[in-house]
């Protein structure tokens with residue numbers, strides 16, 4: 001028996017020592033045992049305070065959907081406020097403002113006539129390919145514009161008139177059209193750039209044209225211009241820059257989550273909406289001057305043949321160039337409609 | 341009428357994901373969609389907290405404010421619901437929602453997201469209560485049967501509370517008083533801050 005006890009003792013003694021040592025070593029760790037869940041625990045208020053604009057409270061999740069790791073993104077409320085309060089103002093000022101401006105211009109200045117009247121002789125201004133390209137892009141633009149406006153303002157303007165079912169159906173088709181017509185539109189923008197950029201490089205002449213108010217303000221004033229005057233160049237560059245911005249922002253909305261997360265989608269929708277409204281306002285002016293605003297102007301994109309007197313008044317240098325190339329012998333007999 | 345809300349007492353959540361699973365089962369939620377999820381903040385660090393989050397049924401709900409077809413409606417209990425018949429799957433509600441609640445059956449381009457799906461507070465949708473049509477689109481309508489959402493009912497630690505907002509807030513505050521700490525009423529500031537009555 002004693003041998004057993006002494007044997008036990010000989011085992012216990014080093015064990016006790018080992019335990020004592022362990023506690024001695026673990027002494028600093030003992031401080032952790034008194035860890036208070038209160039002090040170091042994450043706290044929602046602190047997390048929210050530490051957030052910078054556009055940031056989210058995120059963590060880890062155990063489901064495959066990575067986006068679900070974002071717990072709170074307060075920016076969603078700001079995006080709501082933009083959609084609800086800012087956008088109607090921007091849209092209202094841009095579109096209604098431009099319409100009022102154009103109506104006032106028509107009232108005061110009236111339709112800009114061809115001063116010398118129609119000569120009966122025409123000159124080819126836009127070849128059939130150019131007109132095709134213009135009208136494809138324009139048709140896309142109109143449908144894209146209307147379906148886009150419907151997305152932003154339809155629920156206030158149209159929904160009460162036609163009811164939820166019809167409105168939802170219409171908006172659904174509008175959305176599909178918007179998604180698919182985006183592609184011919186982008187192609188149109190690219191083609192227009194390639195075909196027309198050479199005639200749209202700004203020059204000194206444009207400055208003089210602008211100083212003379214483009215001859216739009218007073219009768220009898222016709223600052224010289226080549227194929228495109230400064231106003232048309234302005235429209236060209238607006239379409240190109242606007243088109244690129246719309247395409248870029250729209251691309252990220254068409255292919256969501258490839259460019260980033262919900263924050264980038266919020267930013268791209270804001271860019272898309274603001275540029276679109278300014279773009280529409282600009283195009284309203286373009287439509288005005290190309291139709292009711294100026295006599296003889298529509299033919300350029302209609303038949304492609306413009307009256308020589310119109311051409312001389314608005315694009316004197318271009319007419320000279322064309323005549324020098326022998327394309328339109330001065331005094332040629334009136335031409336009929338081009339065979340198309 | 342009571343204004344119903346969710347409240348997750350993160351100091352009690354053990355990240356068991358029972359609420360997530362119960363929800364999926366109760367409503368036959370399609371693959372890829374989680375109406376409720378558990379997010380762990382500061383995972384692996386001292387003081388980590390897990391929060392069970394779904395649609396918070398916000399006051400002046402951002403989703404409802406931006407929906408182009410205005411397909412959301414708020415019930416008398418303050419539950420934010422939507423109509424899948426009217427939804428065009430545009431994604432706007434997802435952009436606006438502070439809690440990532442709206443989800444789509446397809447992650448498609450070209451507007452092929454499908455109809456939006458989100459937590460209904462177990463209150464179904466615009467269809468007649470507890471009909472097969474309602475179940476197919478929105479899941480079980482427990483509220484119509486006088487029951488609370490399954491996620492909160494399932495919660496083993498009673499971390500997730502559902503019910504009258506004033507009452508569950510009171511329960512939470514009592515708990516915080518008693519134990520002396522609380523990591524906050526997650527999401528409440530963002531979801532209900534604008535309204536004094538919540």
Ligand code: SF4
Pocket residue numbers: 394395396397398401402403404420436437438439440441442458531
């Ligand atoms: S949590 Fe999201 S989906 Fe739910 S009501 Fe609020 S904004 Fe809408």
Ligand code: SF4
Pocket residue numbers: 403406407408409410411422426427428429430431432433434442456
């Ligand atoms: S996805 Fe549906 S519910 Fe959400 S904003 Fe678009 S139409 Fe409305």
